[in-house]
Amino acid sequence: EDQVTQSPEALRLQEGESSSLNCSYTVSGLRGLFWYRQDPGKGPEFLFTLYSAGEEKEKERLKATLTKKESFLHITAPKPEDSATYLCAVVGITGGGNKLTFGTGTQLKVEL
Amino acid sequence: DAGVTQSPTHLIKTRGQHVTLRCSPISGHKSVSWYQQVLGQGPQFIFQYYEKEERGRGNFPDRFSARQFPNYSSELNVNALLLGDSALYLCASSLEGARNSPLHFGNGTRLTVT
Incomplete structure (x- = not known):
């Protein structure tokens, strides 16, 4: 069974204070690892897909990296508008199709 | 461009009742999936439909069912x-x-059962 563990559960940063969120996963044959951002009362918003170890993707202040066991979401010089819950999910060979297995998320708060 | 739209946005039901939730996918998208998100948890997979056929089912009881229509909209x-x-x-x-x-998600239907 695919499993995803995210840490920390919650993170409070000052504006401009860079940090990283961790996503550890166990999956039979990784087909893709996904990062989403979720604001309160909204659905998850797609950020990145990573397919193989060593891959990196960037978008504005966010950079996602992938190894064979975990993924990191690096946030550089965050702003208050980056405050949200960040979700990590995987699709494995046994899951197939659109069966994403999600972690419980990291709730990020960026303060002035 | 219109994203994934869901209706209703909020719903309150009583134990034992039945509920139908609706979803319109992004134009051109042929696959629709349903997820359940309990407060404080990540979304959990319920169903996937592609071209009107069920392609996957999560660990949910038979009380849950879904279908996809010829225009690719879906009901749970x-x-x-x-x-x-x-x-x-x-x-x-x-x-x-x-x-x-x-996957591109809608903003969901908040269901409260009392």
Whole structure:
């Protein structure tokens, strides 16, 4: 069974204070690892897909990296508008199709 | 461009009742998936439909059913509601499987069972 563990559960940063969120996963044959951002009362918003170890993707202040066991979401010089819950999910060979297995998320708060 | 739209946005039902939730995918997307998100947890997979056929089912009881229509919209039905069914129900659409086409989620239907 695919499993995803995210840490920390919650993170409070000052504006401009860079940090990283961790996503550890166990999956039979990784087909893709996904990062989403979720604001309160909204659905998850797609950020990145990573397919193989060593891959990196960037978008504005966010950079996602992938190894064979975990993924990191690096946030550089965050702003208050980056405050949200960040979700990590995987699709494995046994899951197939659109069966994403999600972690419980990291709730990020960026303060002035 | 219109994203994934879901209706209703909020719903309050009583135990034992039945509920139908609706979803319209992004134009051109043929795959629709349903997820349940309990407060403080990540979304959990319920169903996937592609070209009107069920392609996957999560670990949910038979009280949960779904279908996809010729225009690719979808309905999720839940019978004999339990208090534990209270959650945010998310619909997601994609061009095809998530391996090649990321899921785009709607803002969900908040279901409260009393």
